[in-house]
Amino acid sequence: MEEDGAVTLYNKTAITDSKKTSFSIKVGLAQMLLGGAIVEVSILNQAKLAEEAGACCLVITEPNRQGxxxxxxxxxxxxIKRAVSIPVMARSRVGHFVEAWILExxxxxxxxxxxxxxxxxxxxxxxxxxxxCPFICGCxxxxxxxxxxxxxxxxIRTQGGLLGTGNIAETVKNVRSVMGEIRILNNMDEDEVFAFSKKVTSPYDLVAQTKxxxxxxxxxFAAGGIVTPADAALMMQLGCDGVIVGSELFNNCSDPFKCVRGIVKAVRHYNDPHVLVENSYGLEEEMAGLNVSEERMEPFGEGA
Known part of the structure; x- marks a missing residue:
């Protein structure tokens, strides 16, 4: 099926665009991050620490500021790019293609x-x-x-809470929603896929490819509230390919290297209870500054 110069392939790739870097190449570049932990940093020292702890990629953000x-x-x-050897990611605002152009x-x-x-x-x-440049988007x-x-x-980044409180509940809910809909789709008859694509308001070819x-x-990947090795292993066992760790670890942990290193190992060995136990020792003391709040998480939807 061809649409706006994009061609869907029903094998291991999705869409290719002959006029720019092909989509299959972008997907391949993203696959280099499989099974890893992406860490959010805002200063050079945090970037070096995250790389040393085993992060597969860095998300560079502005330090906390008003407005x-x-x-x-x-x-x-x-x-930061000059100082580290791992890939670097940066955020643009939703819909702001000029910011994306500058970042590229x-x-x-x-x-x-x-x-x-x-x-x-x-x-x-x-x-x-x-x-x-390959893009990552939330859902x-x-x-x-x-x-x-x-x-x-x-x-794709299944996003949970945006408040940085360390509450993983919203992330779990959304990851289970995505995985649950995929399981429902997998069990459908081929004739039902058309109706399902209309229900989720998504292109039929991509729905069929997902099935x-x-x-x-x-x-x-999963993001939001992932602050312990157990959190990271949970996301992996729910079916994610990796996790994104927020800056709250640097802001609230007395030993951020230990916290990041523990999460990196948990992502790589999420089915090994011995590794998870080993990397969970002493975290309560290290993360004493992180307030896990029961506060309602911020909503997030289309265009938000």
């Missing part, structure tokens, strides 16, 4: 079109097929995930 949150300063990106020119390896930042366009996401259900893939996302593959057609 509108935007893409990070390009000077911070360049400084700066030389980031991945761009996160992130609802964590302020919203630039409430109705339109970036047309990611126009960029050479909380299967329909959102496949709509982002149609727009050109080479990686064929038994999973999302792109790399799938």
């Amino acid at each position: 509108i949150s935007r893409m990070p300063d390009p000077s911070i990106i360049k400084q 020119r700066v030389g980031v390896d991945y761009i996160d079109e992130s609802e964590v930042l302020a919203i630039a366009d409430e109705d339109n996401f970036i047309n990611k097929h126009k960029f050479r 909380r259900n299967l329909g959102e995930a496949l709509r982002r893939v149609r727009e050109g996302a080479a990686m 064929q593959m038994g999973r999302l057609p792109v790399v799938h």
